[in-house]
Amino acid sequence: xxxxxxxxxxxxxxxxxxxxxxxxxxxxxxxxxxxxxxxxxxxxxxxxxxxxxxxxxxxxxxxxxxxxxxxxxxxxxxxxxxxxxxxxxxxxxxxxxxxxxxxxxxxxxxxxxxxxxxxxxxxxxxxxxxxxxxxxxxxxxxxxxxxxxxxxxxxxxxxxxxxxxxxxxxxxxxxxxxxxxxxxxxxxxxxxxxxxxxxxxxxxxxxxxxxxxxxxxxxxxxxxxxxxxxxxxxxxxxxxx
Numbered sequence: 156x157x158x159x160x161x162x163x164x165x166x167x168x169x170x171x172x173x174x175x176x177x178x179x180x181x182x183x184x185x186x187x188x189x190x191x192x193x194x195x196x197x198x199x200x201x202x203x204x205x206x207x208x209x210x211x212x213x214x215x216x217x218x219x220x221x222x223x224x225x226x227x228x229x230x231x232x233x234x235x236x237x238x239x240x241x242x243x244x245x246x247x248x249x250x251x252x253x254x255x256x257x258x259x260x261x262x263x264x265x266x267x268x269x270x271x272x273x274x275x276x277x278x279x280x281x282x283x284x285x286x287x288x289x290x291x292x293x294x295x296x297x298x299x300x301x302x303x304x305x306x307x308x309x310x311x312x313x314x315x316x317x318x319x320x321x322x323x324x325x326x327x328x329x330x331x332x333x334x335x336x337x338x339x340x341x342x343x344x345x346x347x348x349x350x351x352x353x354x355x356x357x358x359x360x361x362x363x364x365x366x367x368x369x370x371x372x373x374x375x376x377x378x379x380x381x382x383x384x385x386x387x388x389x390x391x392x393x394x395x396x
Contacts, residue, residue, distance in 0.1 A: 168305075178297050185261075186309035189293035205385065206272035209234040210279045213257025218281035229257065229370065230278040234391055236374045237278070240382035246389065264348035268310070274321065274385065275349045279357035287377070289325055291318040291356040292347050292368030293340040309348045317352040321388055325356070328384035356381060 209230035211217035217226025234250050243250040251260050251266060267275045269284045292311045311318070346353045357379060 161188065166243070201249065203223050203273035205241055206251055206270065207234045207237055208251040208263055208267075208268045208275065208277040210277055212255055217279075218360065220280055224357075224370075226280050226327055229280050229358075229374075231255070232370075233278050233280075233374045233378060236378035237276075237381055240378045241385065244327055244382055244386045246382070246386060257286050257385045260345045264345035268272055268283060268348075268354075270316045272351055273347075275346075275351065275353040276381070276385075277343075277346070277353075277355040279355060281357060281359065282360045282362060284337070284359040285361045286337065288337045288357040288359065289322045289329075289332055290339050290346065290357065291315065291322050292353065293328055293342055295345060307334055311347045312351065314352050318346075318354050321352055321354050321385070322386035324391070325354070325384035327388065329343050329347060329377075329380045332380045334377070334380065335378050 209227070209229035211230065212224075213227075215227065217230070220226055231252070235253075238248040238250060243251055249270075249272075251263055263277075276290075292315055294309060294312045294315050322338055326338060329336050341355075343355055346355060356377075
């Protein structure tokens with residue numbers, strides 16, 4: 156994973172296991188259009204599905220996990236594995252990118268919002284440490300809409316608690332697989348720009364470092380644990396998040 160300009164190791168360390176820490180965000184002047192009510196037979200909510208976002212892609216290679224393995228390739232393989240695991244549990248899922256293409260952070264959020272994804276999950280891999288890091292947005296105060304528009308940098312605020320609930324569901328599922336877990340609140344983009352529940356999962360580079368190159372088993376373990384945590388959260392919410 157590469158952190159955005161302006162982030163620092165100190166901010167990362169301060170966020171560990173503190174979901175309530177808030178980080179300032181710069182206003183961009185952008186906004187999100189709130190969906191209009193749909194009359195008649197279309198008034199119901201859209202079908203639930205998980206939007207899986209393999210981080211990086213194309214010219215953006217991400218972190219070098221080994222001499223031959225780049226983060227963008229690992230996350231894409233993991234995303235495909237996760238989609239299979241979710242579908243095996245009856246949970247629809249889509250890949251935000253299914254090939255090695257460049258896709259900007261803002262566009263990732265726009266696609267997720269436009270398709271009304273029930274859950275957005277970004278997949279990363281990188282240093283430091285071992286185990287898995289689970290991220291939710293550091294936003295704390297709900298962003299006040301202006302008419303039918305919601306501030307771009309605060310779009311996630313109304314869904315932060317549901318995002319954190321998902322993190323709390325994933326953590327024990329990952330620990331059951333023997334993976335250490337750190338829970339963080341972070342300004343990691345594009346979490347703040349997604350209107351629905353949104354989280355990020357990052358595999359630390361040192362986890363299974365000797366087997367990352369032949370990482371099918373590791374990917375399978377991680378994908379299975381993530382899917383199980385999502386399924387449990389769905390079950391607890393009666394099929395909703």
